[in-house]
Amino acid sequence: MSLINSQICLKSYPEHLPTPENFALKQSTVDELNEGEVLCKTLFLSLDPYMRSQIAGRHITAPIKPGDLMFGETVSEVIETRSTQYSKGDVVRCMGGWQSYSIHNANELSAPILHPQPSYALSILGMPGLTAYAGLIWQAQPKRGEVVVIPAATGGVGATAGQLAKQAGCKVVGIVGSEEKRQYAINELGYDECINRNAEVVAERLDELCPDGINIYFDLVGGELLHQVSTRLAIGARVILCGLVAEYNNKERMQGPAPALWIKSRATVFGLVVYDFEPRRQEFINACLPLVEHGELKMREDITLGIENAPYAFAKLMQGNNHGKTLVKVVV
């Protein structure tokens, strides 16, 4: 068997927003397997904002340098195996990267995925879903009637957190970048209110919509919005620090809100890294799978076809022009 592997590597560091020109397509022959290894064909690749942080060398995982294959989580099908742990045809979750084939030691693969829509293992039932669940349910512990504010409200993490907050009986206010997303947040995801940050003054709208303050802020963006929300926290607020999209494209890290704001509101602020919650993934799936099956937890997936188009999809994601969880469907 002599399969051709298409790989997307970093070509150059982006100055600010990444463009497709920052990436290069390489092709090579797939290696032979060693004992204990498994050959996987990529079905879906997950594209996520944290990858911009990896390129900047600031993510807690390894940095990515020009010439390196781009990292990424995939749902992949086992097509050849020299391990007794997996059979041909098993569909698994693995760190396949931005490529059409990947070889793994069998220990690096997840258990076979059994639910009928395998892409969900990268979205609502995958890392974005687990991130939302860990931050909102395990860390913030929402109570009925509390006010929850979620930026990037229709993205993979935000959409899940918003729906979970509604399930918990909260008033949920989203923040998005377009009227189309605002409509989607309210009409499809069930947000009580949603602010279009490109058409409205966010601080004023927060004052109107949260007159008694904000109880929970699920921060996915950092930057100026984190300051604005921090001045509007209710007593006993919880802030989940999870993402920093506002600064991923910058060379410098931004400073945080004045500590006095968090003292004043007696806030509890949690730094969230989803990898810490990997041991509790099954607990999360057990809680959310029934909701997904009953249509009570939804996820729009923004699917681009072809690994060669991953750089375009990533640039679109980093411009905020995605609609839901960004995935690449690999066709070979």
Added chain:
Amino acid sequence: MSLINSQICLKSYPEHLPTPENFALKQSTVDELNEGEVLCKTLFLSLDPYMRSQIAGRHITAPIKPGDLMFGETVSEVIETRSTQYSKGDVVRCMGGWQSYSIHNANELSAPILHPQPSYALSILGMPGLTAYAGLIWQAQPKRGEVVVIPAATGGVGATAGQLAKQAGCKVVGIVGSEEKRQYAINELGYDECINRNAEVVAERLDELCPDGINIYFDLVGGELLHQVSTRLAIGARVILCGLVAEYNNKERMQGPAPALWIKSRATVFGLVVYDFEPRRQEFINACLPLVEHGELKMREDITLGIENAPYAFAKLMQGNNHGKTLVKVVV
């Protein structure tokens, strides 16, 4: 009875550090009591850094304006009563303010203080002690072997937190402003290590003393040190945001550390306001009184004589030239 009350009022806003000239002494006759009221003679007045924040109008309690009597907690003796709740000679804790006599509705006084050293109700067994206990024990929950860093390590809150952290089996590193305080922290309070920030490079010393990172930071100062510590947190660190001495004398609030630092360390950050823990004061006293009685929890008190000298004592406190908990002993 026609008693003369000496009162210290704010005269003018300090530009930066307060000086005695920012305050004025007023004298007046003590009023007659109404039904349900109690007349108290001040024994000890507590002076605390948060008062600088009240003068700046930024504290969560009411602001203090020129002409206003300075607020403050006191240990006072009941010398006249029109309430059945208290008897002459009772020693109580109350918000007596910077004055030699104060009149209160009986409901505003604490239960009579029974332990033999009443000034302790303003120091190790009072608000500074409760602050330290709430932040370190209830919020941060120290575990044996963890590394705890405490700035203002010999002040009222810091000294208590440091000793409690030692009791919990932690490695405790203090930061102080003089060699004399450094010696005191190590030799009397039992700190494992102590950094003199005016003689050593704090960041370098933290690297040497905490090679595996800092597990708990009890922040009493804010400012640049909070940034420096935040870059050195261990995974799962806890940060107690309690005081902002570094900025109390400034007109502007400083920004906080980059949120990325707290994400990276999966920190939990707690805003601490001691008033929230008032319902648990007895629990704290029950835990600490035996330690105080057995000499396992100590507090040096820096006592100035005479209410007229309170402005000098406060200026000295805000310059960091106090040695232990600052109190004024009122003599009439």
